[in-house]
Amino acid sequence: MQFVFTEEQILIRDTAREFCNEHATSARVRAALAAPGGYEPALWSELLTMGWAGIAVPEAYGGSGLGWVELCLLQAEQGRRLVPSPFFATAALAAPLWLQVATAAQQAEWLPALVSGAHQFACAVTGAGGQPGATGLTATLTPHRAGGYRLTGAANYVIHGQTADSLLVAARAPGSTGDAGLSLVRVPADARGVTRTAQVMLDLTRPMSRVEFHAVDLPAEQVLGTAEAAGPALATVLQLARIALAAECVGGAEYVLEMTTDYARQRVQFGRPIGSFQAVKHRLADMMVAVEAAKSAAWYAACVAAESPAELPEAAAIAKSNCSDAFFNCAANGIQLHGGIGYTWDHDAHLYFKRARAAATLLGSPAWQREQLATLMGLGASAAPPVY
Amino acid sequence: MKLGFTPTQEAFRRDAAAWLEAQLSGAFSDLRGVTGQMALLERRIEWEQALGRERFSAIGWPEQFGGRDATLGEQVIFAEEYARAGAPGRVGHMGIELAGPTLLAFGTDAQKQRFLLPIARGEEFWCQGYSEPNAGSDLANVRTHAALVDTPTGPRWQVNGQKIWTSLATFAHWAFVVCRTEPGTQGHKGLSYLLVPTQQPGVTIRPIRQMNGEAEFNETFFADALTDADNIVGAPGGGWAVAMGTLAFERGVSTLAQQMSFRNELDRLVAAAKANGAARDPGLRLRLADAYSGLRIMRYSALRMLSQTDGGELSGAAFTYKIYWATWRKKLGELIMDVLGPEGEIARGLPYEWAELQGVFFSSRSDTIYGGTNQIQRNLIAERALGLPREPRG
Ligand SMILES: Cc1cc2nc3c(=O)[nH]c(=O)nc-3n(C[C@H](O)[C@H](O)[C@H](O)COP(=O)(O)OP(=O)(O)OC[C@H]3O[C@@H](n4cnc5c(N)ncnc54)[C@H](O)[C@@H]3O)c2cc1C
Numbered sequence: 001m002q003f004v005f006t007e008e009q010i011l012i013r014d015t016a017r018e019f020c021n022e023h024a025t026s027a028r029v030r031a032a033l034a035a036p037g038g039y040e041p042a043l044w045s046e047l048l049t050m051g052w053a054g055i056a057v058p059e060a061y062g063g064s065g066l067g068w069v070e071l072c073l074l075q076a077e078q079g080r081r082l083v084p085s086p087f088f089a090t091a092a093l094a095a096p097l098w099l100q101v102a103t104a105a106q107q108a109e110w111l112p113a114l115v116s117g118a119h120q121f122a123c124a125v126t127g128a129g130g131q132p133g134a135t136g137l138t139a140t141l142t143p144h145r146a147g148g149y150r151l152t153g154a155a156n157y158v159i160h161g162q163t164a165d166s167l168l169v170a171a172r173a174p175g176s177t178g179d180a181g182l183s184l185v186r187v188p189a190d191a192r193g194v195t196r197t198a199q200v201m202l203d204l205t206r207p208m209s210r211v212e213f214h215a216v217d218l219p220a221e222q223v224l225g226t227a228e229a230a231g232p233a234l235a236t237v238l239q240l241a242r243i244a245l246a247a248e249c250v251g252g253a254e255y256v257l258e259m260t261t262d263y264a265r266q267r268v269q270f271g272r273p274i275g276s277f278q279a280v281k282h283r284l285a286d287m288m289v290a291v292e293a294a295k296s297a298a299w300y301a302a303c304v305a306a307e308s309p310a311e312l313p314e315a316a317a318i319a320k321s322n323c324s325d326a327f328f329n330c331a332a333n334g335i336q337l338h339g340g341i342g343y344t345w346d347h348d349a350h351l352y353f354k355r356a357r358a359a360a361t362l363l364g365s366p367a368w369q370r371e372q373l374a375t376l377m378g379l380g381a382s383a384a385p386p387v388y
Numbered sequence: 389m390k391l392g393f394t395p396t397q398e399a400f401r402r403d404a405a406a407w408l409e410a411q412l413s414g415a416f417s418d419l420r421g422v423t424g425q426m427a428l429l430e431r432r433i434e435w436e437q438a439l440g441r442e443r444f445s446a447i448g449w450p451e452q453f454g455g456r457d458a459t460l461g462e463q464v465i466f467a468e469e470y471a472r473a474g475a476p477g478r479v480g481h482m483g484i485e486l487a488g489p490t491l492l493a494f495g496t497d498a499q500k501q502r503f504l505l506p507i508a509r510g511e512e513f514w515c516q517g518y519s520e521p522n523a524g525s526d527l528a529n530v531r532t533h534a535a536l537v538d539t540p541t542g543p544r545w546q547v548n549g550q551k552i553w554t555s556l557a558t559f560a561h562w563a564f565v566v567c568r569t570e571p572g573t574q575g576h577k578g579l580s581y582l583l584v585p586t587q588q589p590g591v592t593i594r595p596i597r598q599m600n601g602e603a604e605f606n607e608t609f610f611a612d613a614l615t616d617a618d619n620i621v622g623a624p625g626g627g628w629a630v631a632m633g634t635l636a637f638e639r640g641v642s643t644l645a646q647q648m649s650f651r652n653e654l655d656r657l658v659a660a661a662k663a664n665g666a667a668r669d670p671g672l673r674l675r676l677a678d679a680y681s682g683l684r685i686m687r688y689s690a691l692r693m694l695s696q697t698d699g700g701e702l703s704g705a706a707f708t709y710k711i712y713w714a715t716w717r718k719k720l721g722e723l724i725m726d727v728l729g730p731e732g733e734i735a736r737g738l739p740y741e742w743a744e745l746q747g748v749f750f751s752s753r754s755d756t757i758y759g760g761t762n763q764i765q766r767n768l769i770a771e772r773a774l775g776l777p778r779e780p781r782g
Contacts, residue, residue, distance in 0.1 A: 001390060001391060001392065001393055001397075001460065001461040001464060001691070001695075002389065002390050002695050003389060003390075003391065003688070003691040003692045003694075003695040004389065004692070004695045004696060005389060006389065009389070069389050261774050261775070261776065264776060265775070265776065265777075272777070273776075273777055275770075275776040275777055276776065276777035276778075276780075278766075278767075278779075281766065281767065281770035281771075281776050282763070282766040282767075282770065284770055284774055284776065285711075285765070285766035285767075285769035285770045285774070286766065288704065288707070288708060288769050288773060288774060289708040289711055289712055289769070291704075292689065292704045292705050292707075292708040292712075293682075293685045293689065293708070293712060295692075295704075295705070296685050296688035296689040296692055296705065297681075297684075297685050297688060299389065299688070299692070300391075300684075300688040300691075302389075303389045303390070303391045304391070306389075307390070307391055307392060308391065308392070314684075315684075317681075318681045318684055318685065321678075321681065322681055322685060367674055370673075370674045370677035370678055370681070371673070371674065371677070373677035373680060373681065374667075374673040374674065374676060374677040377658060377676070377677065377680055378658070378662075379658065379661065379662065379667040379668075379673050379676060379677075380662065380667055380668065381668065382668060382670050382673055383668045383669060383670055384670045385670070386670070386674075
C-alpha cells in the first residue's frame with residue numbers, strides 16, 4: 001500500500017507540465033479556441049507524436065501500455081493549461097470503448113489508427129436531452145436488411161464531434177430501457193443520413209456537436225463487439241471517463257489557486273498586498289483545502305480504475321462530484337479575488353470558470369453523482385431523483 | 389501508486405480481527421460500540437492494558453517500547469479492523485498519539501526507556517498542558533513558568549501557573565506542559581516542554597462542565613509543583629519546536645482510527661434516516677451522500693499523507709487535513725439534527741442524557757476549536773503552504 005506517485009509517474013507528470021507550460025501558452029490556447037474545430041492541429045500532432053493518445057492502450061496496438069493513473073496525469077496537466085485538444089475524446093472515451101466493447105479483431109483494426117491519430121473518433125454517448133447515463137440514450141438501432149442495421153435518432157454533447165472521422169454511437173434496441181439492449185456502432189462521420197451541428201458552447205475550451213442520424217444504414221461489422229450487449233461495458237467506460245474528467249478538474253483548480261495566490265501576493269491595496277488581508281487569505285486557504293481533497297478523490301479513483309474495478313462506481317461518483325465542485329469553487333473565487341480584471345474577456349479567469357461549470361454538467365452533475373452514491377450507500381429510492 | 393495489501397498484511401488482518409473479535413465478544417463485550425471520551429472509564433483502562441499486553445496498543449512503535457514496528461500498511465489494517473470490530477474509543481490517546489510520538493521524535497534515550505512502555509501498556513495516562521486563560525490560539529503567550537530549584541534529591545523544576553481546557557486530566561498521571569523557563573522572555577523564545585507528574589500536592593485539577601453536560605476537560609493549577617530536572621524534552625528554552633512537533637503528530641496514523649469512528653457515526657445516521665424516511669428526501673439524501681464522500685476523501689487523504697514518508701516538508705494533504713475533518717464532522721452534526729427532525733430535540737432523560745447522534749451534534753462544535761481553530765488552520769495554510777504574508781502581531 002503506497003498512495004504516492006512512482007518515480008516514473010512523476011517523470012510523466014513533469015514532462016507533460018513542461019511541455020504544456022512551453023506550448024500551451026495563453027496566447028496559443030486563445031488562438032486555438034478561435035480556430036475551426038476548436039483546437040490547434042499542430043499541437044495535437046505533437047501530443048500524438050509523444051504517444052499521449054495511446055497512453056493507456058496496449059503496446060500491441062501501438063500504445064504505451066500504461067494505466068489510468070498515467071492517463072489521468074496527462075489529463076490533469078492539460079487541465080492546468082486548458083489545452084484544447086481531442087485528448088479526452090480520444091484517449092479517455094474512444095480508446096476505452098474500443099478496449100472494453102470491441103472484439104480483438106476490431107481492436108487490431110482500429111486502435112493503431114486511433115493511437116497514431118490517423119483516424120479521429122468522437123463518442124456519441126449522451127442522448128439528445130443531455131441526461132447522463134443509459135436512461136438518456138434514445139437513438140435506436142434496428143436490424144435492417146440482411147445482417148445490417150439502421151440507426152435513427154440523435155445524440156448531443158458529442159465532444160470534438162465536428163472534426164472526427166468516425167463516431168462511436170451508443171444506441172438502443174427499440175423498447176429497451178436502462179443498460180439492456182445497448183449497442184455501440186462505428187459510424188463514419190460522412191455516412192449518408194448523418195448531420196453534425198457544431199454547438200456554440202459557453203465553455204470555449206471543449207467544442208461539442210449535436211448529431212442526428214436519419215436512417216443511417218450500417219453493415220453488421222460496424223457494431224463493436226456483440227449487438228445489444230454493450231450496456232455494462234459502456235457504463236464502465238463512462239466511469240473511467242468521469243475519473244479522467246475529475247483529474248482534469250484537479251489540474252484546473254490547482255492552476256487557478258496558484259494563479260490567484262500569485263496575484264494576491266503582488267496586488268497592493270491600502271498599502272499592503274491583498275494577500276495579507278485575512279478575508280483574502282482565508283478564501284485562498286479554503287481553496288487549497290478543496291484542491292487537496294479533490295486530489296485525494298481523483299488519484300484514489302484513478303488507482304481504483306487500475307486496480308479494483310468493484311469500487312469503480314463509488315470512486316468515480318466521489319471523484320467527479322468533488323473535483324468539479326472544487327474546480328468551480330476555485331474558479332469562482334479566482335474571479336472574485338482578481339477584482340475587475342477577473343471579469344474581463346482578456347483575463348483567463350473566465351475560461352477556467354466556464355470550463356469548471358461545463359465539467360460539472362458533463363457526464364452527470366454533482367447532484368446526479370451524489371444520487372448514484374446515495375443508491376450505492378443503500379439509501380433506497382429517492383422521492384425525486386435529480387434529472388441531470 | 390498501489391492501494392492493495394500483500395498476503396502477509398492480509399494474514400496480519402486476519403490475526404488482528406480474530407483477536408479483537410474474541411475480546412469484544414468475550415471479556416470486553418461490555419465495551420463494544422462504546423464511544424465518548426470517558427464513559428466506563430475503569431473498564432476502558434483495563435481494555436488499554438489488554439491492548440498493551442498484546443502489543444496492539446501502539447503497533448507502529450519499536451518493539452522495545454511495546455510496539456510491533458508495524459509498517460504503514462499494517463497500521464492502516466489495524467485501524468480498520470479496530471473500528472470494524474466496534475472496539476471502544478481509546479482513553480489513552482493523549483499518551484499514544486501525542487506524548488509517545490513526541491518522545492520518540494525528540495526525547496532522550498533515558499526518557500524513551502522511562503515513559504514509552506508504561507504508555508503502550510496502559511499503565512500511565514497523559515494530558516496536554518498547553519492552553520491557558522490568556523494563551524489559546526496565541527499559545528506562545530503562556531504565563532505558566534518553571535525554574536530549577538535545589539531539593540534534597542537534587543535540582544528539580546518547580547512549576548507555577550494555570551492551564552485550562554486540559555482534557556482527561558482527572559485520571560492522568562503525567563502532563564506535558566509548555567511553560568516559560570527564562571524569565572523576561574516573550575513569544576516563542578524561552579519556553580520549555582516539561583513532563584510533570586499530575587498526582588502530587590502541587591497540582592490541582594478542577595473539572596469544567598461542557599455544553600454537552602459532561603466534564604472531560606479541566607482547569608489545572610500548578611502551585612510549586614515539582615518534576616525531575618531530566619523531565620524536559622528538547623533544550624531548556626527550546627520547547628516551542630517540540631510543542632509544534634506534538635501538534636503535527638495529531639495528523640498521524642491515529643487519524644485513520646478516528647475516521648473509523650466517524651464512519652460508525654455516519655452508519656448510525658444512515659440507519660436513522662432509513663428508519664424515519666428522511667433517506668427518501670432528495671435534499672437530505674444528497675447531503676448524506678456528500679457526507680459519505682467526505683468520509684472516503686478523508687481516508688484517501690490520510691493514506692496520501694501517511695504514504696509520504698520522506699519526513700521533510702508537510703505535504704498539502706497534511707496541511708489541510710485538520711480543517712477538513714473538523715468541518716466535515718461539524719456538518720455531520722448539523723445533518724444529524726436535520727435527519728432526526730422533531731424527535732432530535734428530545735433528550736433521553738435526566739439529568740441531561742442524550743443519544744449518541746445528539747452527542748455528535750454537540751461534540752462536533754469543539755472539533756473546529758481544539759488542536760488549532762479553523763481560523764488558525766486557515767492562517768497556517770495561507771502562510772506556510774501558500775506563502776502569503778504573515779499576520780500582523782501586537
Ligand atoms: C473540547 C476541547 C478540548 C480541549 N482540550 C485541550 C487539552 O487537552 N489541552 C490543551 O492545552 N488545550 C485544550 N483545548 C483548548 C484549545 O486548544 C483552545 O480552546 C484553542 O486553541 C482556542 O483557544 P481559545 O479557546 O483561547 O480561543 P481564542 O484563541 O481566544 O479564540 C477565540 C476566537 O478567535 C479566533 N482567533 C484567534 N486568533 C485569531 C487569529 N489570529 N486570526 C483569526 N481568528 C483568530 C479563534 O479562531 C476563535 O474563533 C481544548 C478545547 C476544547 C474545546
